[in-house]
Amino acid sequence: MEQEGSDSTDSPKSQSPSDRLRELAAASRQIEEAELLNLEVTLEDALGPARAPTGHGELVRLPQEEPRNPDELDERRRSDVNEWGRSEHMREIARRVYDPIYKRWFRVEWEGLEKIPSGGALLVANHAAAIPSDAPVIMHGIETELNRPVYGLADNFFRTIPVVGTLWNRLGGLPAHPDNAYRLLREQDQLVLVFPEGTKGPSKTYNERYQLRRFGRGGFVEIAMRAGVPVVPIAVVGAEESMPTLFRVPSVARALGVPYLPVTANMLVAGPLGLLTYFPAKFKLKVLDPVYFDVPADRDRYSRSRVMDESEAIRDRIQSALYTMLRERRSVWFG
């Protein structure tokens, strides 16, 4: 590269970036070839030892790992809807409306909030009530107590409902897609809430209350491992009694194209209004010790047995915490 003596001072400027580019191009070609074969290779893998710090040339910048704040918006913007669809303004309104419900109706009590780490973390909780009351409680609680946004991942079905889907999105809800969770956790150090039971949780009937369903296929553990963040299990008591399902009507659910159609005790008491009214069950939430996985982040695949073991262990911990809390609970309404 220093073949032209007199111009050697110029050459680092003009040559190095192009060399870097060529290197990057070669690495990327390798990735492409792997992609064609359905393998997955990251840019870092392909660059391997060639990856050097960039000190020269403005042309080449390698992936930067600095956490980005999704709430930093273009000054030209007219609304404050951030890149995830969350709007702090809408969130503020929701906080004001929901706060009395949170404080007076459910009289929410937290235990162990300090265990939530300051970086990114995947919050995992048990899921209950025909129209789940636990997600807003957890999101509102952490936002007001810790002053940190929580992004809730929900079933895609939510997104297809007009108004509700959009509102849910503006309030910090997202479709449950691993890419969404990864980017929030890995790149932006956010708190993400998932309910691994999925719709199997809220669809269960009253006689099955506080019996955790299967934790999906352990996808949440895999996401946390890939993002290199801990899982923070949360046990929720109270949601089950806020809108208990008496029985389900699967045939009508199928006809309507909804995941499940419950007949709730609230409907018996309040008629159609029961769809909107929760019983004033006392909410108690307990944050359990975060689970750190001792595995490198950004792998394409993690040992299936390891993932399932971790998933099962977390499920067991939430289940036993629930039993402990229920043992100590004297009244459904007063805790």
Add this chain to the structure above:
Amino acid sequence: MPNQPPAPTRLARRASDAVNIDPDGPRRRVLVTGLGTFWGGRVAQALEANPAVEVIVGLDTTEPTVELERTEYVRVDANYSILSRIVRATRVDTIIHTFLVMDPTQMSQRAMHEINVIGTMNLFAAASAAASTVRSVIVKSSTVVYGCAPEDPVWFTESTPRSRPAKEPIERSLEAVEGYVRDFAEDNPHVNVALLRFSNVIGAELETPLTRLLQLPVVPSIFGFDPRFQFVHEDDVIKSILFAFDNDLPGVFNVAGDGLLPWSEVAALCGKRTAALPPFATGLLTSPLRQLKLLDLPEEYEGLLKYGRGVDNHRLKNFGFRYEHTSTEAVEAFIRAVRLRKVVGANEPSYRYERDVEQFFRHSPAVRKDRRQA
């Protein structure tokens, strides 16, 4: 020039040249498809300014609409049946394939299929012929290939598969096109293939179904939905194609501006109100409106107006590409141009192409053998 110092002019040029041009290397011979379209014309114009490009040959069914100095224009039929002869005759080393229809409202499904699928098939057949000199191919595709469904992630990366199988003709057409691109890349490992997927393009000049929606008296939306849209400025599109050309970028790249804007905010930026269409059975209302030519809403936009689409643009940025416009800035550039047009009227292109194909074959230095047979 006896008193001139023996300063090596080659050297001086080397130092001053752009980083990615090697003046000693062979100068590039480029074939641009869709020369008559906005994209092909703009790309050819930009390539003309590049001294490292020796020959530019442009193909299209229609005459170019921009003034070109040294680009050779060849009129071809929509599906490029004479292409392999042109590739052989001109010995191009790079093909920039911009002639893909992204706007299905402008032609029949059949015509779109001819251009997109059959055209691309013939293009790659020509490029992979035994004696082909092609070493680099750049294809302009669209993020439409990711589809649009409630299961979608907020950001599609280049490797995220679409959530549901393609249904709309434009999606299936582009999927077939990308299939040919992949096959070609696999069969010709010595050829550098860049597939650029562009998000919703907007800017001062281009007209798309989206820009037409935004110029209606009220902007249609779907009740209860406020999807988020991503935009890329037309200048960034050209810039990215040239960036891929200069640096021989390999692989698939999303090209989209930073940021996602709610549809209502896009309308607000354009100074418009939205009018809600019913969320259920939207087609029942839009198809008569379409028949009456009151609303030009392609079917795939009904999904887009519910769920929107975002793509991750990090990969191209990591190669050093810099966008000049964010999504918001792209929309603003568009609306500024609309305001100007409202006052001074649309500037019709003053340029008319007159020379014809015959002349190309007779006089062009680009043709080396096989004089005119088309």
